[in-house]
Amino acid sequence: MSKTLLVIGREYLTRVRKRTFIISTILFPLLYLGLIFGTGYITEKTSRKLRVALIDSSGYFNKAIVAHANQQDSSSFIDYVTMDPDTVKKNYTSLGYDAYIIIPPIKWEEGAKNLSLKTDKTYGVVPVMKVEGKLNAIWSTIKSEKLGIDENKRQILNQSNISVDAKNVNDEKSNAKIASGIGYACGFLIYFIMLIYGSQVMMGVMEEKTNRIAEVVVSSIRPFQLMLGKIIGISLVALTQFALWIAFIFIIYNITKASGSASNNVSGLVGSVQTVFTSIDVPLIIFCFAFYLLGGFFFYSSLYAAIGSAVNEDMREAQSLAFPVTLLVIFSIVLMTSAMADPTGPLAFWASIIPFSSPIVMMARIPFGVPGTVPWWQLGLSMALLVLGFILTTWFAGKIYRTGILMYGKKPTWKEMIKWAFRKS
Amino acid sequence: MTLLDVQQIKKYFATQKAVDDISFSVAPGSIFGLLGPNGAGKTTLLRMMTGIIYPDSGNIIFDGKKFDPLKDIERIGYMPEERGLYKKMKIGEQALYLAQLKGLSKSHATQLIKEWFNKLEMESWWNKKVEDLSKGMSQKLQFVITVLHNPKLVILDEPFSGLDPVNSNLIKDEIFRLAKNGATVIFSTHRMEQVEEICNHIVLVNKGKKILDGTVKEVKQQFKENLFRISFDAMPLNTNNDSFTIVRQNDDYSLVVKINDGYTPNDILNYFLRSNANIYSFNEILPSLNDIFIRLVEGTPATRQFQNLSA
Numbered sequence: 001m002s003k004t005l006l007v008i009g010r011e012y013l014t015r016v017r018k019r020t021f022i023i024s025t026i027l028f029p030l031l032y033l034g035l036i037f038g039t040g041y042i043t044e045k046t047s048r049k050l051r052v053a054l055i056d057s058s059g060y061f062n063k064a065i066v067a068h069a070n071q072q073d074s075s076s077f078i079d080y081v082t083m084d085p086d087t088v089k090k091n092y093t094s095l096g097y098d099a100y101i102i103i104p105p106i107k108w109e110e111g112a113k114n115l116s117l118k119t120d121k122t123y124g125v126v127p128v129m130k131v132e133g134k135l136n137a138i139w140s141t142i143k144s145e146k147l148g149i150d151e152n153k154r155q156i157l158n159q160s161n162i163s164v165d166a167k168n169v170n171d172e173k174s175n176a177k178i179a180s181g182i183g184y185a186c187g188f189l190i191y192f193i194m195l196i197y198g199s200q201v202m203m204g205v206m207e208e209k210t211n212r213i214a215e216v217v218v219s220s221i222r223p224f225q226l227m228l229g230k231i232i233g234i235s236l237v238a239l240t241q242f243a244l245w246i247a248f249i250f251i252i253y254n255i256t257k258a259s260g261s262a263s264n265n266v267s268g269l270v271g272s273v274q275t276v277f278t279s280i281d282v283p284l285i286i287f288c289f290a291f292y293l294l295g296g297f298f299f300y301s302s303l304y305a306a307i308g309s310a311v312n313e314d315m316r317e318a319q320s321l322a323f324p325v326t327l328l329v330i331f332s333i334v335l336m337t338s339a340m341a342d343p344t345g346p347l348a349f350w351a352s353i354i355p356f357s358s359p360i361v362m363m364a365r366i367p368f369g370v371p372g373t374v375p376w377w378q379l380g381l382s383m384a385l386l387v388l389g390f391i392l393t394t395w396f397a398g399k400i401y402r403t404g405i406l407m408y409g410k411k412p413t414w415k416e417m418i419k420w421a422f423r424k425s
Numbered sequence: 426m427t428l429l430d431v432q433q434i435k436k437y438f439a440t441q442k443a444v445d446d447i448s449f450s451v452a453p454g455s456i457f458g459l460l461g462p463n464g465a466g467k468t469t470l471l472r473m474m475t476g477i478i479y480p481d482s483g484n485i486i487f488d489g490k491k492f493d494p495l496k497d498i499e500r501i502g503y504m505p506e507e508r509g510l511y512k513k514m515k516i517g518e519q520a521l522y523l524a525q526l527k528g529l530s531k532s533h534a535t536q537l538i539k540e541w542f543n544k545l546e547m548e549s550w551w552n553k554k555v556e557d558l559s560k561g562m563s564q565k566l567q568f569v570i571t572v573l574h575n576p577k578l579v580i581l582d583e584p585f586s587g588l589d590p591v592n593s594n595l596i597k598d599e600i601f602r603l604a605k606n607g608a609t610v611i612f613s614t615h616r617m618e619q620v621e622e623i624c625n626h627i628v629l630v631n632k633g634k635k636i637l638d639g640t641v642k643e644v645k646q647q648f649k650e651n652l653f654r655i656s657f658d659a660m661p662l663n664t665n666n667d668s669f670t671i672v673r674q675n676d677d678y679s680l681v682v683k684i685n686d687g688y689t690p691n692d693i694l695n696y697f698l699r700s701n702a703n704i705y706s707f708n709e710i711l712p713s714l715n716d717i718f719i720r721l722v723e724g725t726p727a728t729r730q731f732q733n734l735s736a
Binding site for chain 2: 003006007010014207208211212213214215216217218219220221222406
């Protein structure tokens, strides 16, 4: 056991001391946030703004009302044109428009169906929807005027609504929106960590095999100790990274809270973070996250270790063997997305009990509330099965690893590897 | 008394009888050569002796007891044929790590490494990485790592492959020194000239079977063809006698003769002493291990064919 500790120490220290670890620890959250906000920002910024010439033959539209709508909503530009319709039809592109639309002589009580926005190119659905939305906004102003509804009344019409949030009577604090946000974040984080660190295990094993260090080391310790040491060492690296992120979040949260009174924006943010913290059981989530992160990592990384031991230096061979395993991880994410839609349904239940998908799916369900959404017995069963699962995969992988690490030459198939596993030593 | 007793071990792989019923014993303090052509099963045999793999059947007795890899491993040093080190790890840390895996304490290991590094002029390497070393240098490092924990049994798989004569000699001297200090050295090779120089005892394997076993002297005696070489100041006039047959007559007034059955070298000498020529030298021609090796291995296919074994 003390020798396994030595291996764990080496695997851990060589990785944590690397510059790439520090950089990735800092960059990953930034990239993660960048990915979420950046894509939203980019779609916002780069989405096409159509310039549309509006030819009105109904007589309801006028320049002022259209200009007001353009001010309210800049996602498209509608120009009320008074030119001869035929000129517009012929020359709209040279006049600087992407499209034109003709409002036929309609009645305000009836509206118009299937008007066509004439273009000379095919535009995506979104920009056309924006134009439709703006036209409807204008149309509703027109209707209000006709009905004699003034600005005040219109605001009441638009803004006095009933909004509905689900409250689980077993779990008063739970908030479905915050829970699903945190659930998604946890699920994806586990997914990324399993894939990234899983492939690190695989590459580590491949390195040891191709450099023939494995042979030197297994003349000192059992192959299983070497494999276990590597997996545990790397899992500790993942855990360290996770702990650092948690620490970052608390530090940043406390700093913003301290300086919060200065600006409204920040205190608003602090307030919303506080809502998040009070609506979920933070210690339970952190504990479960660490548990499922480790459990899932052990479950999959031992398989990745087995693959790494079976192949030679060729990365492509490794990838083709790893494909079925990676597919299981990706499939778990797909299951998670469906499970989130109905966190107490049968799919969510089974996917969070069965070990191959439970690390991701259960972790996505937990923020909805324990025991409100996830009863204690389900959590216990899922955890027990995951432990059983990773003991099984580690045992299985150990058998393959023992043979593979000393085997050079042709890449084995999964069938051959399974045969190695069930051969007597 | 033997240090290592290999008894009828077998190891079959899916398509090969890698080691097929081999037995031999190794005396303590000896330098033991395991010879054989490529693919003869040498590495498999060595791996079983280091406990990396287990034999399908047969026993290995180490130091009087059944070989127990878990316990005995710390008294064995193994250097595999294709040397392995972590490329990106600092050399000092690497040596320390591997020594600790062998059961040495950190402080003891550090001290031993420093001693060895001093001895082999490697002090400046401590903070270098393996990828900075040349092949010969990394070989030296690997050797140090193998023998650092002062093992009773040192197993070297092809220790000289890829080394230049200078480094080769360095390793050779260290092997001698280890044996002198009481360690037993087993090494595998297919370089016969080194075997003749270094080994006390050899075993030759081919196609998974042992085909020769004995001390270098015994083996040479076993395969000698009773050839002698005699040189003279001038060729004797009459070179016909019942005691020998002439194999070759050289231009430098020397003869290679084969003793006929029932005669001794003295009979030949007696005959020539009575002849008119002066004898300069008389010596037995023993076959080189290289010749023996080639003679034994020749005729068998150079590469092993794959067979289907259900075992």
